[in-house]
Amino acid sequence: xxxxxxxxxxxxxxxxxxxxxxxxxxxxxxxxxxxxxxxxxxxxxxxxxxxxxxxxxxxxxxxxxxxxxxxxxxxxxxxxxxxxxxxxxxxxxxxxxxxxxxxxxxxxxxxxxxxxxxxxxxxxxxxxxxxxxxxxxxxxxxxxxxxxxxxxxxxxxxxxxxxxxxxxxxxxxxxxxxxxxxxxxxxxxxxxxxxxxxxxxxxxxxxxxxxxxxxxxxxxxxxxxxxxxxxxxxxxxxxxxxxxxxxxxxxxxxxxxxxxxxxxxxxxxxxxxxxxxxxxxxxxxxxxxxxxxxxxxxxxxxxxxxxxxxxxxxxxxxxxxxxxxxxxxxxxxxxxx
Amino acid sequence: xxxxxxxxxxxxxxxxxxxxxxxxxxxxxxxxxxxxxxxxxxxxxxxxxxxxxxxxxxxxxxxxxxxxxxxxxxxxxxxxxxxxxxxxxxxxxxxxxxxxxxxxxx
Numbered sequence: 005x006x007x008x009x010x011x012x013x014x015x016x017x018x019x020x021x022x023x024x025x026x027x028x029x030x031x032x033x034x035x036x037x038x039x040x041x042x043x044x045x046x047x048x049x050x051x052x053x054x055x056x057x058x059x060x061x062x063x064x065x066x067x068x069x070x071x072x073x074x075x076x077x078x079x080x081x082x083x084x085x086x087x088x089x090x091x092x093x094x095x096x097x098x099x100x101x102x103x104x105x106x107x108x109x110x111x112x113x114x115x116x117x118x119x120x121x122x123x124x125x126x127x128x129x130x131x132x133x134x135x136x137x138x139x140x141x142x143x144x145x146x147x148x149x150x151x152x153x154x155x156x157x158x159x160x161x162x163x164x165x166x167x168x169x170x171x172x173x174x175x176x177x178x179x180x181x182x183x184x185x186x187x188x189x190x191x192x193x194x195x196x197x198x199x200x201x202x203x204x205x206x207x208x209x210x211x212x213x214x215x216x217x218x219x220x221x222x223x224x225x226x227x228x229x230x231x232x233x234x235x236x237x238x239x240x241x242x243x244x245x246x247x248x249x250x251x252x253x254x255x256x257x258x259x260x261x262x263x264x265x266x267x268x269x270x271x272x273x274x275x276x277x278x279x280x281x282x283x284x285x286x287x288x289x290x291x292x293x294x295x296x297x298x299x300x301x302x303x304x305x306x307x308x309x310x311x312x313x314x315x316x317x318x319x320x321x322x323x324x325x326x327x328x329x330x331x332x333x334x335x336x337x338x339x340x341x
Numbered sequence: 342x343x344x345x346x347x348x349x350x351x352x353x354x355x356x357x358x359x360x361x362x363x364x365x366x367x368x369x370x371x372x373x374x375x376x377x378x379x380x381x382x383x384x385x386x387x388x389x390x391x392x393x394x395x396x397x398x399x400x401x402x403x404x405x406x407x408x409x410x411x412x413x414x415x416x417x418x419x420x421x422x423x424x425x426x427x428x429x430x431x432x433x434x435x436x437x438x439x440x441x442x443x444x445x446x447x
Contacts, residue, residue: 049386121380121387127415127447162414184419189411214418232421249415251447252380252387267378297382 008034009317010114011102013090016044018287018302019118020073025310027080028334031317038089038123043070045120059300079339089123091256100282114313117285122254129246133218141224142244152177152243158227161247162188171197174206180239182210182229265291275312276305282316284309343436349376350444359431365440366390366427376442383427388416389447390426392440402429417443
């Protein structure tokens with residue numbers, strides 16, 4: 005069990021700055037995020053898109069913003085638990101016990117939900133029968149490429165992930181690349197490679213078509229794909245891989261008994277606490293009268309929430325408001341003196 | 342101002358007046374119309390405002406920008422007449438536009 009002053013859920017810009025605000029007032033914290041890297045929507049949805057409304061930064065991309073926020077955290081030792089999703093929350097006397105899907109447990113007086121629009125998960129196939137094959141014959145991400153050697157693999161998708169894996173797996177497997185339209189979006193170099201491999205007969209490209217049905221019992225035997233003109237083709241295949249991008253889902257947080265409106269968590273605008281003491285929601289995931297889903301609003305929200313976290317984590321100490329420009333204590337925490 | 346008709350997958354239809362300059366996605370979200378999420382807020386960065394537009398209207402809409410088709414690859418059951426409703430700007434010419442929603446967004 006990991007004991008900490010505050011657990012931050014979400015490593016997007018708001019979550020990262022929460023860590024900063026907690027650390028400069030002298031609290032410990034840990035960060036959990038379902039993605040395998042920090043940055044949240046900034047890194048997953050728009051790494052290259054410029055943002056123009058971060059105060060004092062005229063223009064920066066999602067990737068740059070993430071890098072700057074991580075740089076700002078450098079003076080501190082912060083544990084990131086990436087690729088993990090929070091599942092359970094339960095009360096343990098005056099603390100909260102939070103469990104992740106990887107079996108970690110945190111014990112903390114403060115849980116700060118900076119979850120954006122939810123955790124990113126791969127978009128799955130729509131036919132119902134696909135569920136039973138998941139992680140056996142159907143994969144949405146690849147952990148061990150060895151299992152595909154010498155087999156037939158059908159890859160769905162038209163973006164970088166689909167194309168890169170088609171190239172990689174064509175070395176040792178028979179590959180079908182299936183996409184809903186004729187155009188692929190990927191690096192020009194990869195597109196050329198794909199066309200070359202097609203000519204060599206190492207990759208078979210099927211467009212424009214989508215998955216119609218799957219046949220098989222324990223393992224997949226074949227799939228049927230439907231072309232835009234209605235024609236259906238049956239393909240023998242051992243594995244199906246799909247790279248349709250990520251979707252955001254609120255997940256288990258929705259079951260925690262927090263007051264919610266649509267897909268957001270209701271908080272007060274004084275310290276951004278939810279209806280449960282010690283559980284806070286900040287950034288895009290919270291709602292209160294006048295809420296704006298801006299990164300800058302998230303920064304403001306976490307500064308105020310951190311003060312309440314201090315009171316809960318250090319009930320016997322008095323919170324003192326200090327400026328980073330003049331406070332010796334803060335400067336020491338920042339490693340400046 | 343244009344009248345926009347939002348038709349849910351189950352056939353429920355909602356007609357609302359949407360101000361010129363707003364997107365069809367914003368018109369839905371601001372009027373609490375179920376079935377259009379707009380998670381990324383209109384940045385063409387998610388695919389949760391996906392709609393189908395019948396041919397007679399589809400051809401009257403402004404053409405897709407680079408990137409919309411890529412994003413539609415990630416939508417739930419995209420078709421030839423799929424659009425991201427955040428990329429359709431409301432104007433007088435769109436008065437009476439009908440958009441049909443997919444079974445779900447995510």
